[in-house]
Amino acid sequence: MIAGIVLAAGRSTRMGRFKPLLPWGEHTVIEQVATTLLATSVDEVLVVTGHAHEALAAALRAYPVRFVFNPDYAAGDMISSIQVGLRGLGPAVDAALIAVGDQPRMQASTIEAVVAAWRQGPAERIIIPSYQMRRGHPICLPRAVWPAVLALSWQESLRSLWQSLAGQIEHVTVDSPTILSDMDTPMDYQREVGARESNGHDLSQTKRLA
Numbered sequence: 001m002i003a004g005i006v007l008a009a010g011r012s013t014r015m016g017r018f019k020p021l022l023p024w025g026e027h028t029v030i031e032q033v034a035t036t037l038l039a040t041s042v043d044e045v046l047v048v049t050g051h052a053h054e055a056l057a058a059a060l061r062a063y064p065v066r067f068v069f070n071p072d073y074a075a076g077d078m079i080s081s082i083q084v085g086l087r088g089l090g091p092a093v094d095a096a097l098i099a100v101g102d103q104p105r106m107q108a109s110t111i112e113a114v115v116a117a118w119r120q121g122p123a124e125r126i127i128i129p130s131y132q133m134r135r136g137h138p139i140c141l142p143r144a145v146w147p148a149v150l151a152l153s154w155q156e157s158l159r160s161l162w163q164s165l166a167g168q169i170e171h172v173t174v175d176s177p178t179i180l181s182d183m184d185t186p187m188d189y190q191r192e193v194g195a196r197e198s199n200g201h202d203l204s205q206t207k208r209l210a
Contacts, residue, residue, distance in 0.1 A: 002115055002140070003093045004042040005085035006033055006065075008101030009050025009073035014184045018052050019102045021059060022189060025196070029183075030056060032104040034063050040111045042097055046088055048081040050074070072154075079152050086146050094123060096146075098158075099138040105178040105196060106138065114140050117172045129179045130171040136179025144168075 008030055012019040020030035027035075030047075037045050045065040049056050050073025057067055068088035072080045078100075086096060095118055099106060110129055118127045118140045127140035139158065141149060145168065148161055162169065183189045 001043045001092050002041075002095045002097055002118070003089050004037040004040075004045045004097045004099055004111075004138070005082070005089075006030070006037065006045065006047045006099050006101050007078060007081045007085070008033075008056060009048050009070040009081045009084075010078075011051045011074065015186060015189065017186075018055070019183055019189075020056055021052070022183075024104050024193075028059055029104045030059055030101055031063070033099060033101055033106060034060055034065055036104075036106050036108050037097075037099060037111065038063065038065075039108050041115055042111065043093075046085055047101075048085045048088075050081070075154070077154055077157065079149075079157055080154050082158070083150050083152070086141075086150060093143070095140050095142045097138045097140050100182055102183045103137060103178070103181060105181055105192060107176060107178055110174050110176065110179055111138060113172050113174060114138060117170060118142070121170070124168055126165060126169045128169060128171050129174050131174055131177050131179050134180055135171070137182075138179075142168075 008020045022029045024032045047065050047067050048070050049067055050070040053069055068084055070081045070084040082098060114127045114129055123142050124144040128135050145165060152160060181192055183192055
């Protein structure tokens with residue numbers, strides 16, 4: 001069983017507005033991320049919240065996702081949300097697909113490629129998508145490496161583990177820069193909106209789920 005973990009707890013300080021609730025087509029950024037994940041073979045979707053928890057939960061009320069609150073969202077970096085997400089998964093989950101909540105152009109085909117690569121080989125492997133030799137998201141973390149992730153300090157990141165776990169990492173090459181395209185600033189947001197409107201990279205459905 002694979003669970004998707006969406007990291008959406010941050011304060012969006014560089015953006016100046018809460019990134020998950022920015023408009024995206026007819027809906028919001030977080031709705032697009034959730035819709036894309038729910039359209040794939042991922043077995044469940046868990047959203048890690050923090051800042052503006054109630055507003056985020058309201059935006060996703062119609063979607064079949066679970067929420068887990070990160071009480072340390074203001075003090076910890078992304079790693080604290082990853083740790084909260086992993087702790088929120090049940091014993092039947094064999095791997096976690098780590099997705100970021102500010103990557104609305106994430107494609108269902110990328111998710112399926114990462115999931116398929118993990119399911120086709122030894123369960124201990126970490127699967128990372130790669131575009132032109134650059135690593136992106138979503139990343140598949142097998143349960144075997146969760147203890148190492150949970151042991152990281154808030155000053156560290158997943159990159160802190162890549163050298164020690166190099167033998168377990170498998171890269172999946174994808175032909176789309178969307179694995180790299182997150183949003184931190186208003187300029188980034190305008191770039192992503194422009195790309196969505198001009199080049200058709202937003203291949204997943206934007207319609208609300210019934």
